[in-house]
Amino acid sequence: MKKSFGAKTLIYPTPVWIIGTYDKSGKPNAMTIAWGGVCSSQPPCVAVSIRSAAYTHGNIMERKAFTVNVPSASHVKFADYFGLVSGRAVDKFSTTGCTAVRSDKVDAPYIQEFPLILECKLHNSSEIGIHTHFIGEILDVKAEESVIGKDGLPDILKVMPILFGPEIQSYFGVGQYLGKAFSVGKRIK
Amino acid sequence: MKKSFGAKTLIYPTPVWIIGTYDKSGKPNAMTIAWGGVCSSQPPCVAVSIRSAAYTHGNIMERKAFTVNVPSASHVKFADYFGLVSGRAVDKFSTTGCTAVRSDKVDAPYIQEFPLILECKLHNSSEIGIHTHFIGEILDVKAEESVIGKDGLPDILKVMPILFGPEIQSYFGVGQYLGKAFSVGKRIK
Numbered sequence: 361m362k363k364s365f366g367a368k369t370l371i372y373p374t375p376v377w378i379i380g381t382y383d384k385s386g387k388p389n390a391m392t393i394a395w396g397g398v399c400s401s402q403p404p405c406v407a408v409s410i411r412s413a414a415y416t417h418g419n420i421m422e423r424k425a426f427t428v429n430v431p432s433a434s435h436v437k438f439a440d441y442f443g444l445v446s447g448r449a450v451d452k453f454s455t456t457g458c459t460a461v462r463s464d465k466v467d468a469p470y471i472q473e474f475p476l477i478l479e480c481k482l483h484n485s486s487e488i489g490i491h492t493h494f495i496g497e498i499l500d501v502k503a504e505e506s507v508i509g510k511d512g513l514p515d516i517l518k519v520m521p522i523l524f525g526p527e528i529q530s531y532f533g534v535g536q537y538l539g540k541a542f543s544v545g546k547r548i549k
Numbered sequence: 550m551k552k553s554f555g556a557k558t559l560i561y562p563t564p565v566w567i568i569g570t571y572d573k574s575g576k577p578n579a580m581t582i583a584w585g586g587v588c589s590s591q592p593p594c595v596a597v598s599i600r601s602a603a604y605t606h607g608n609i610m611e612r613k614a615f616t617v618n619v620p621s622a623s624h625v626k627f628a629d630y631f632g633l634v635s636g637r638a639v640d641k642f643s644t645t646g647c648t649a650v651r652s653d654k655v656d657a658p659y660i661q662e663f664p665l666i667l668e669c670k671l672h673n674s675s676e677i678g679i680h681t682h683f684i685g686e687i688l689d690v691k692a693e694e695s696v697i698g699k700d701g702l703p704d705i706l707k708v709m710p711i712l713f714g715p716e717i718q719s720y721f722g723v724g725q726y727l728g729k730a731f732s733v734g735k736r737i738k
Contacts, residue, residue: 362666362691364653369593370690370703371667372619372710373723374586375562397563397586398715399598400677404558407596407682409588430561436727440734456737464553477551478560483677488589488684493596495677501559502551509717514559516714516721521561523712523723524730525705526587528698531733532705533724534562534712538625541718545629548645 369395369526376439376522376531379408380427380460380469380477381419383447388460388469390429390452391416392443394524395491404498405483409491415447420482420494425466428496430476433520433533440531465499475504475519558584558715565628565711565720568597569616569649569658569666570608572636577649577658579618579641580605581632583713584680593687594672598680604636609671609683614655617685619665622709622722629720654688664693664708 374394381389396408406428410417420426431439438456445452453460460469463479470477480496487493509515516534523532538544563583570578585597595617599606609615620628627645634641642649649658652668659666669685676682698704705723712721727733 361694363694363697365690365692365703367593367686367688368690369587369590369595369687370665370692371564371566371587371595371617372665372703372705372708373562373564373712375560377560395587395589397596398558398560398584399596399682400584400680401558402678404556405677406558406560407586407588428560433724433727437733437737440728440730440732441737442734444731444734476559476561486675488594488672489591491589493588493684495682497556498558499556501554501557503554503559505550505552508552511717513716514554514561516561516712516717516719519561522727523562523705527702528700528705529730530705531727531730533727535722535724538622538711538720538722539629541629541713541720542633543629544626544720545631545633548626548630 372525373523374526376524378429378431378442379416380429380471381416382423382468383419384422388453389415389419389447390442392439399495406496406498407493409493411491417492423467424482425468426480426496427463427468427470428478429471429474430521431474433522436522436531439522475507476514477502561714562712563715565713567618567620567631568605569618569660570605571612571657572608573611577642578604578608578636579631581628588684594684595687596682596684598682600680606681612656613671614657615669615685616652616657616659617667618660618663619710620663622711625711625720628711664696665703666691
């Protein structure tokens, strides 16, 4: 039996990603989002939704670029903090001690301490309700060497990304391996 | 030291969600996606990207509606299967034994056996590279009573959603609780 919860953004999982931008003066900023996801394979693109009131919103509009920074479970306090305060009021890199590094491909900073980052140039933006839906074209993915597995790819269990649960407002880690994609379902005919 | 991987859709985590639709004749279909995410709080909306070749693509265009079905870890074989075969060729509900239930609010079926589902009407669609980016307005969220926690909300550790790792092409479960959102970061000043 299913219980109805009405019209809500109640779905699991959503990611915890930190958006890196520069403001007009070149000050780096970092803002946490959970409303986002990959949206195209070719060109590789990621979508993130941000309210117009956010300092990051103006930065993306100005610089036409952002980074997506994937925190590890050990960074959960930083990840939460980046979503609690505005870059208009404080320099979040100073308060956290995190290091802003200029991207190679786009006009935005990434967070050196985080294990996996995407450098994105703004592809386009559109308005959906109270959010602006920014589509970023992924120009480069960078991963810390310490999280790269035997297959040469970033190991999700070393990256240890954080999940957000909307409504329950809680963070969770990644759990056990469940199977190989495009494989475990072949047993059903 | 960071290693560059180039322009790829390589980011963690992405969700494993099953899109439920009806075709022209009323046959229910289910298709797995990982390119998606919440994209607006008000109105509550979710974005999913689907290639035009997919049977589901035509169904959404025709019916202007879809459901998002969240599988549990125990459904991983079904979740993989729904992404391996086309609804043009087979009736995936027959082959899996899953039950298609007509939604209350929209012209699309949901999967009875899955613990959490969203009923969405098509808000708009746009083209991004080889994908169509469908924005669905969430008209209702339904959760199985067995996954509802003490706080009256769906417990993510009972829902046990599946994560997909792009490039590594593997499925993972949800792991340990890491902390309360809008709270654990308050210790940083």
